[in-house]
Amino acid sequence: MRILLIEDSKRLQTYLAKGLRQVGYAVDVAGEGEHGLWAAMENEYDVVILDLMLPKLDGISVLQRLRSEGCDTHVLIITAKDTVPERVYGFEQGADDYLVKPFAFEEFLARVQALVRRSYGIKHQRMSFGDLSIDMASQTVMRQGEELELRPREFALLELLALRSGQVVSRTEIEQHIYDERAEPMSNVVDSAMCILRKKIDQSGRPSIIHTIRGAGYMLRVPQQ
């Protein structure tokens, strides 16, 4: 899942992005409003995390421009402004969630995850595909009752396929959602990552739960018995 963090505090940029990356999110960072708006319009993000007091272009203006341009990416506002009128105004301008600084990172993460699920129309944090179950809150994957050890990026890849299960997810989409601007994915990085993921979640002698759709991409689907 790819997230845009628009925040002018260098330290918050650093540690929020670090924490999000730890759980497998690809995070792009913008330190001022104009750059943040440009990034949000140019890339496909699952969630935009937006501070309100930003240099060059304030957060509310960024939000208004995003909505007026037809961008419906979910936006989480993080700000020190805590009054009810300010919160209401934020929602009125198109925010999907509002979090007042300072906040617990766990809560911040939970809100980001909730917005990600809402992006794909999923309400439950646990999804099951046959004997494979994915808990997006605890970021654990179980197969036949046994927990599988996945690295954050592998989990993010599985999560993306799960959220769009039954649909073909192209390599480009995977690159856009799994890798942030810091990464320079090689041409076969998605195939390699998919290969590793398959090894971890598939069982020997049984067909893979992740299907390769030649020339199109990948699809997570429970094989027919």
Add this chain to the structure above:
Amino acid sequence: MKSLRNQMTSTLLIGQFVVLVSCGSVLYLYVHHTLVMRFDDNLLVTARTFAAMSEKGDEEDEDGFPERASTIAETGEHVTDTGDFDSEFSEAKLAEFQPSPHAEYYQVWEEDGEVISRSPSLGVADLHIPGALGGDHQFFDLILPDGRRGRAVSLVFELRVETAGDGVGKNEVKGLRAEHLVVVIARSRENVDRDLEILLTGLLFVGALLVTCTVILVRWTVSRGLQPLDAVAQQAKAIDVRNLSDRFPTQSLPVELLPISQRLNELLQRLESSFRRENRFTSDVAHELRTPIAELRALTEVGLRSMGDPIEPEELAFYFQDALAIATQMESLCTTLLALARCESDQQRVDYSQSDVVAIVKEAWRAFEKEAYNKELIVNFVLPVVTILETDRALLTAIVSNLLSNAVTYTPAGGRIAVTVTDGEKQPLLSISNQNDELTNEDLTHIFEPFWRKDRSRTDSSHLGVGFAVVAAFSELLGMKVSVELPQPDQFNVSITTRAVITHLPRPNS
């Protein structure tokens, strides 16, 4: 609750009612008086005419006294005149004194109360003489013998009594003897009463009509007159925090309300400015307090989540360096806020001593030399040898440091700064001028507000926006005045003047 509308309406109505009743009463009493006076005049004329037309002969009875009118008891029938009382009035047999539904009455008495003449209309009835006669005549109301309300006049008159020759009597003068008689003329006052009744009815009708019209007119006038006030009241009622920018209309407003509206607009302007300042202050303080806490919390929580992961010493050092920087920033915030609070509560200690302003400037500049060098700033100092001032050295140092810090921070790279210290007599004690093309005159009105910063995003966490607030607070403590100006669009000047005594001491070997 008091209502201006009700108060004005009731006052006007009561006032109008009192005026109407008073006028009506005066009119009624005047007409009453006039009618009665004319009636009385007629009565008196009649009485005097009666007196003038009366005389008495010298017929006397056997006892030598004139013959008296006989009473009903004596004669068994009514007689109008005694034999010796002679009145042309009665002889004329005037129709109004004859028995009829509209009859008038007269009756004549001698001094001893003996009735000597009466009108035929009286029949067997008697009139009466009022108890005490003041003057020769007196008017009084009475019930006429036929039951009607009447009014009468009693007149005491002298009757000419013709004497034949040698009569004896103390009133006798040259063959004439005077006798005092009393005549009472009475007539119905129905016409007067009827006229007064018509007048009263008319007055009551007109009064009622006027009262009704007055009620309608007063209510309409008061409502119309209070309309502008109602409009102002409605607008005032609608004002809340969200629409403090609204203003009361001053066009087409009555002159009585114009000062109120103008004053309210001034108050609203001040209130709006205060609210804006308050909101800005709250928002700025919230940002300055919440952001470092949010940073610290994110830093520590993310660090804790990485506890199981291998971590490089350099990365660990970053965590600690950031934590230290946040702590230092918050310490600076607390120190500044406490200093401002102490100044506001007059608890800031001021230790006066002789301090060299030039030395303070030079010492304070050392902290910014490196940054100025890195930004390639051109700094020009115009300093006298020494300027000794009786002041608090620490507070003045804080003032100078804040001003130099501001100049170095906000002067663009390669820009110019001028620092001037004078003898302070005709020129400011200290002036610092620097290039800055971002400030406007509007900004200068906020520059001394705590936490105000030109950059509304407050991105640069190394500054809090309280420097000028501290400068203003400390300057006030030291009896100095700080002023700011933009002599040119890209030049910002701050100067400090003082009323303190300045001593110029030549410094040897300087």
